[in-house]
Amino acid sequence: MEIHRLPRLLSTSALKAWAASLKEPYAFLATAAVAEGAFMQRRLLGVAADSGADMVYADHYDVAADGSRTRHPLIPLQEGALRDDFDFGPLWLLRTESLRKALSQMDREYNWGALYDLRLRLGGIVHVGECLYSVVPDDLRASGQKQFDYVDPRNRAVQVEMEQICTDYLRRTGGLLTGEPLPVEHDAAGFPLTASVVIPVYNRVRTVGDAVRSALAQETDFPFNVIVVDNHSTDGTTELLRSVVDPRLVHLIPERDDLLIGGCWQTAVEDPRCGLFAVQLDSDDLYAGPDTLRKMVEAFRREKAAMVIGSYQMTDFDLKPIPPGVIDHREWTPENGRNNALRINGLGAPRAFYVPLLREIGFPNVSYGEDYAVGLRISRTWRIARVWEPVYCCRRWEGNSDAALSQERINANNAYKDSLRTLELKARRQR
Numbered sequence: 001m002e003i004h005r006l007p008r009l010l011s012t013s014a015l016k017a018w019a020a021s022l023k024e025p026y027a028f029l030a031t032a033a034v035a036e037g038a039f040m041q042r043r044l045l046g047v048a049a050d051s052g053a054d055m056v057y058a059d060h061y062d063v064a065a066d067g068s069r070t071r072h073p074l075i076p077l078q079e080g081a082l083r084d085d086f087d088f089g090p091l092w093l094l095r096t097e098s099l100r101k102a103l104s105q106m107d108r109e110y111n112w113g114a115l116y117d118l119r120l121r122l123g124g125i126v127h128v129g130e131c132l133y134s135v136v137p138d139d140l141r142a143s144g145q146k147q148f149d150y151v152d153p154r155n156r157a158v159q160v161e162m163e164q165i166c167t168d169y170l171r172r173t174g175g176l177l178t179g180e181p182l183p184v185e186h187d188a189a190g191f192p193l194t195a196s197v198v199i200p201v202y203n204r205v206r207t208v209g210d211a212v213r214s215a216l217a218q219e220t221d222f223p224f225n226v227i228v229v230d231n232h233s234t235d236g237t238t239e240l241l242r243s244v245v246d247p248r249l250v251h252l253i254p255e256r257d258d259l260l261i262g263g264c265w266q267t268a269v270e271d272p273r274c275g276l277f278a279v280q281l282d283s284d285d286l287y288a289g290p291d292t293l294r295k296m297v298e299a300f301r302r303e304k305a306a307m308v309i310g311s312y313q314m315t316d317f318d319l320k321p322i323p324p325g326v327i328d329h330r331e332w333t334p335e336n337g338r339n340n341a342l343r344i345n346g347l348g349a350p351r352a353f354y355v356p357l358l359r360e361i362g363f364p365n366v367s368y369g370e371d372y373a374v375g376l377r378i379s380r381t382w383r384i385a386r387v388w389e390p391v392y393c394c395r396r397w398e399g400n401s402d403a404a405l406s407q408e409r410i411n412a413n414n415a416y417k418d419s420l421r422t423l424e425l426k427a428r429r430q431r
Contacts, residue, residue: 198269230253
């Protein structure tokens with residue numbers, strides 16, 4: 001069978017025109033040039049026939065400039081995998097009848113999102129965990145560079161369209177949140193301080209001192225402290241923290257040795273010295289100025305929020321601005337931000353939480369997506385406020401945990417966040 005080449009960002013009318021030209025019961029669609037592996041078509045067609053799937057996709061090989069091949073594994077599609085950048089690979093096998101049925105229901109004309117709209121309308125999508133073809137990748141950037149594409153202002157028009165597609169999907173499947181999120185009446189009874197800066201750390205002797213100094217330099221009209229949860233560091237981080245002489249610094253070393261970042265956060269917020277509001281600071285980042293903490297607390301009080309999310313400037317290690325610049329998540333709106341949160345992979349930074357509610361919800365004990373899990377749960381019910389000006393410096397350097405991830409780690413991270421979205425989608429449908 002012929003493999004039809006189409007762009008990934010495709011208009012609705014172009015997709016419908018292509019579908020109208022099909023004469024076979026199945027069609028191969030490719031968004032890049034692919035080289036078929038041995039028996040590829042027979043295998044994919046057999047899986048489609050056996051499973052009754054509307055669409056089948058498979059793992060593949062990435063081909064380097066020297067001709068060497070690297071396995072590119074993909075992950076199965078979960079119900080909550082609503083990301084418009086879900087990686088199906090560049091080759092799809094589609095059942096023509098199902099394709100045309102889905103297209104008949106697509107009554108909006110999109111300039112870029114037709115394939116995203118299509119896959120949200122297909123009833124069965126099956127993954128084959130076998131490398132069945134090869135492709136020369138057209139994007140060789142490391143994971144740490146790719147992860148901000150969806151908030152790049154240059155992609156804004158595309159993102160608005162993708163949000164509309166996802167919102168329509170949630171509406172027709174019963175997952176759309178409507179009405180106003182609930183405000184929170186903050187109760188400070190029993191809290192010794194207004195706010196705590198929380199810094200989980202493991203082996204960041206090169207950067208954690210900068211982070212702590214940035215936190216202690218905050219200028220406020222309310223009392224605060226800085227809680228550093230030192231997760232049994234072995235590189236001199238512990239000794240550095242012990243050398244800091246400031247009564248506002250709380251240096252916690254957990255009794256447990258099985259805590260990840262989420263567990264460290266939970267340890268901090270359950271400590272009796274924690275303030276009413278807990279504000280995030282990663283151990284290799286800095287606050288943009290001495291007014292960050294004040295602005296975050298003001299947003300809590302002004303909007304009676306359960307969570308506040310700021311904006312940040314991307315910088316190199318020496319705090320020089322780097323692309324894509326300011327990340328402010330302008331896609332968030334009071335009307336639809338909590339629905340669009342199911343489409344995107346992050347909500348922004350710095351993140352701050354109303355601690356009584358946070359103690360009730362709890363962080364999952366993981367080192368990726370722990371804040372996203374809590375943010376999704378809060379957004380389902382309570383109000384989230386935003387600080388739009390950059391109040392945080394996100395430093396990119398070779399020591400970042402997400403600087404250059406393997407494909408297997410990218411898959412694991414994405415699968416975990418997809419699972420969070422699956423659980424949240426189920427909860428929203430029950431509601």
